Every structure is written in C-alpha cells, then in structure tokens.
Amino acid sequence: MQSMVSPQPLPVRETAVSSRVTQGQPDAAFERLFDEFSAPIFNYVLRMVADRDRAADITQDTFIKAYRKLDSLADESSRRSWLYRIATNTAIDEMRRRRFVTPMGTDERHLQRPDARPGPEAQAIAATFDERVQRALLRLKANYRQCLLLSDIEDMSAQQIGEVMGLSYGAVRTLLCRARGEMRRHLAAEGFAR
Numbered sequence: 001m002q003s004m005v006s007p008q009p010l011p012v013r014e015t016a017v018s019s020r021v022t023q024g025q026p027d028a029a030f031e032r033l034f035d036e037f038s039a040p041i042f043n044y045v046l047r048m049v050a051d052r053d054r055a056a057d058i059t060q061d062t063f064i065k066a067y068r069k070l071d072s073l074a075d076e077s078s079r080r081s082w083l084y085r086i087a088t089n090t091a092i093d094e095m096r097r098r099r100f101v102t103p104m105g106t107d108e109r110h111l112q113r114p115d116a117r118p119g120p121e122a123q124a125i126a127a128t129f130d131e132r133v134q135r136a137l138l139r140l141k142a143n144y145r146q147c148l149l150l151s152d153i154e155d156m157s158a159q160q161i162g163e164v165m166g167l168s169y170g171a172v173r174t175l176l177c178r179a180r181g182e183m184r185r186h187l188a189a190e191g192f193a194r
Contacts, residue, residue, distance in 0.1 A: 144175065
C-alpha cells in the first residue's frame with residue numbers, strides 16, 4: 001500500500017489562461033496552470049489509484065491533454081473543474097485498461113530485481129491512520145471515491161463536482177450522501193468507532 005501524500009497548499013494565481021492563449025502565449029499560460037495544479041492533481045489521482053507511479057503517469061497524461069486543449073478553455077473561472085475533469089477521465093480510462101492487463105509471470109529476470117519495498121521499521125510506521133483510511137477509501141466504488149475526494153480533499157462545491165463528473169447538483173448531493181455512508185461503514189470495519 002502506498003502512503004498518501006498530503007496536499008500542499010499552492011498559492012492562488014489569477015491568470016487569464018484563455019487570453020494568454022489567444023495572444024499567442026500558450027506556453028506561459030500552461031506553465032502557470034501546471035505550477036498551480038500539478039501537486040493537487042497528483043494527490044487527487046494518487047488517492048484514486050493508490051499507486052505513486054500510476055498517479056505520476058496519469059498526472060502527466062492529464063497535463064499533456066490539457067496542453068493540447070488549452071485553447072478550448074474559454075472561461076477562467078472553470079479552469080479548476082476543467083482540469084479535474086480531464087484528470088478524472090484519464091484516471092478512469094487507465095483503471096479500465098488495467099482490468100484487461102495480466103500481471104507478469106514469475107520470470108527469473110523479475111525475481112533478481114532488488115526489493116523496493118520499505119524495510120520493517122518503515123512498514124510499522126506506515127501502518128497508521130492514513131493507511132486504514134486509504135484502504136477504506138479504495139473499497140468504495142470509483143464514483144463514490146471520486147465524489148468524496150473532490151468534496152472533502154479538493155474542497156469543491158457540489159456544483160463544481162457536478163461539472164467535473166457531469167452530474168446535476170441534486171445527483172451530486174445524493175451521491176455524496178451515499179459515499180459518506182459507505183465510507184463510514186468501511187471505516188467501522190477498519191476499527192474506527194462511529
């Protein structure tokens with residue numbers, strides 16, 4: 001189980017992405033977008049897939065897609081939702097692809113690799129609150145997990161979550177209520193009192 005990365009607060013910058021693109025400065029606009037959102041997007045994706053390498057790949061793919069579509073971002077106020085929607089769709093696509101991938105066999109070449117797992121002390125430290133919460137989170141359906149992460153970790157409103165997930169305000173509220181109920185049940189199974 002990979003440990004979760006605490007989101008780092010990044011300074012909010014008021015940039016006019018669409019105006020920079022139309023003025024022929026997409027690289028500067030993209031750089032600002034990347035600086036502001038790369039860490040939060042990585043942390044969001046990491047919580048969805050629980051694997052640092054996969055999260056890094058998905059984050060990179062997200063920003064590649066965002067760069068290619070930067071000129072389609074017309075409204076500065078929607079850039080956060082727009083980027084999270086790209087990240088969400090990219091992560092979901094990657095999770096679907098993974099279902100059809102078979103793990104590598106026990107080929108001798110793979111057995112000779114050094115063990116990259118943490119040592120006993122690090123494993124004991126990792127068996128903490130965050131690990132149990134992550135296990136409970138991973139047991140949720142993908143849409144429940146996504147809704148909870150966007151609401152409780154990314155601090156998005158129901159309206160913003162609706163934009164990211166393509167749902168109405170009412171559907172988001174219902175989904176969030178169900179997701180929290182499921183999360184409570186999974187946390188209780190992990191030993192947390194209700």
